[in-house]
Amino acid sequence: MPDFETFRLVLEGLVAGLGVTVLVALSSLAIGLALGFALSLVREFTRTRAAHFAIDAYVELLRNIPALTHLFILYFGLASLGLRLSSIAAAILGLGLIGAAVTCDIFRAGFRSLPKGQVEAGLAVGLTPRQTIISILAPQAMRIALPGLGNYAVQLVKDTSVVSAIAAPEIMFFARSMVTSSFQTTLIYATAAGLYLLLSLPLMQCVRVLEAHYGKLKG
Amino acid sequence: MTGFLQPYFEYGGEWWPLLAEAMLNTALLSVAGFFLSVVLGLALLLCQMSGSAVLRGFAALYVTTVRGVPLLAILFLLYFGLPGVGITFNAFTAAVLGLSLCFAAQVSELFRAGLKAIPKGQREAALAAGFTPAQCFTFVILPQVVRVILSPMIVTFVSLLKDSSLASLITVNELVLTGRAMATEYFLPLQIYIAVGLCYFMIGWPFSVLSRRLAAPAAR
């Protein structure tokens, strides 16, 4: 049975990766939200066929291929072309680009759930289409998207563990490297799992509150 | 551009059989994982709906834990961690087990949402018509639940298919691990990982299209 001192050492070792986990999660979240929202606007409110096709293709390719494969393409693949990204940069970029495909779908569903009368009322009072999108549609679509975005954030925190495969020094990376130097595999991975759980629990609680709140609003 | 595509012409004949075999392993892993997920998911659902507070408490704790812990941590625990306490799986079994432990929670949540989506009047009408509760569930509730959850179930399968790539990190010889081996052999990581990605796309995309088709009429 591992004693408390071993546990303390393991925990200390893992917490060393906490900063990178949070950095990767937050940065890719920012990229995912901003890019995904922009894509959803283009997809819903412009009529350029080529742009629609490009966005659809982007979303399908990123959503139907594993994150691990995308990360390998960015990290090992691009390096073979001479474009060498740091592991953290590749991790942020990869998870961010995948996230954009996910949030694009979430935002689009939000826009599509709005009744047609919302646009009509905006145009009828003399707002321009752009003003209608900014003041009437986008704020509502974002609220409707919140629970979905929350679930995406929970998933994202967990997905950061995958970037250990390209040697980004986050929690799981430290877990794996500690395992090679000690034999406390069960303890190390269980502690890592617990650490992720600690990160996810508050987010999951937020999602629950959001779902309850917006479920109530819809009546 | 031709420079980029050239390896595909040159080595395509050698790569394709390797990738095809790996695709088969990935498919096998995903289907086995999905099947076990549904079995475990239904068991979990029974716990959630049971009269016993202990079982319900266990189910709630299980779902929360599994939602908050990365699949990779679960896979590492199963494959590298458990031997430390004397339990050993081969890599494929550990991967199937890990995937289904994770996705069982999603499956049970889907079933729960599906059951909730059926109006109470449906059950009342069936009972009023003289059905037994069992008949009511089999002939009235279940067919409707299946229709509601079919599309999200397929989405779940595609997620599981993608997550099966993590099994490469516990030495299961599926698409990604095969890709890594090929990348070291041919020194063409870009072309090879893109090919690996397209292999996943070939399996997963038809399911994504199908799930959207199934979802469309319900959304109208």
Added chain:
Amino acid sequence: MDALLSVAGLRKSFGSVEVLKGIDFSVKAGEKIALIGPSGSGKSTCLRCMNFLETPTAGEILLDGERIGMRNGRMMSDRQLAPQRAEMGMVFQLFNLWPHLTVTENVAIAARKVRGLAYKEARELALDMLAKVHMTHRADASPLELSGGQQQRVAIARALAQKPKLMLFDEPTSALDPELVCEVLNVIEELAGEGRTMLLVTHEIAFARDVADRVMFLDGGVIVEEGPASAVINTPREERTRSFLKQIRH
């Protein structure tokens, strides 16, 4: 003749179905006109063509002498249409209030974004308009907390805040529970008394007779009969009008 609104040769098709088959009428400033007719007669479509929420297939609409929706022989975009739409206040069947804004913000937002009023001025304007529809007491509520009748009164205030030359009402009471119809009709009647120009699509025949100066009866995409309100409703000349009014009254 100094018509505020004149409509000539208005046609509208949805695919191969022609819903409006040539509509001509004009409205003088201060006049109140009710459009009645069976469902599917095209009366709502006709109203929605006035501010180009439906794009007419053919025809000409002039508001105060200005051609709506067309400039130099070309169809105007929604962006170009915005200032013209601002001249007409519209009240929808389903209210279409914006649930993410408070009642006051619903009324004030167009004044700020379209006419560029400062926040404070726009809020004062909104409160004035809410007073007109007797909704000041719910000024800071969310539309989601209001009854259907209250929502529709706020929607009327929103349209009034545009200081429109013309008010368009698209079946303003047909989505309301019966006991809530009255409060909305009362508000519309009060507005009618202020000398506003109104075009009103309605199923409330008695209300149309009491409030409107003229009534137009639409059926099958054409104006079958029009004239002074009491004449058309009490002593209709056309058989189709008679049978419609008989059905309505059971």
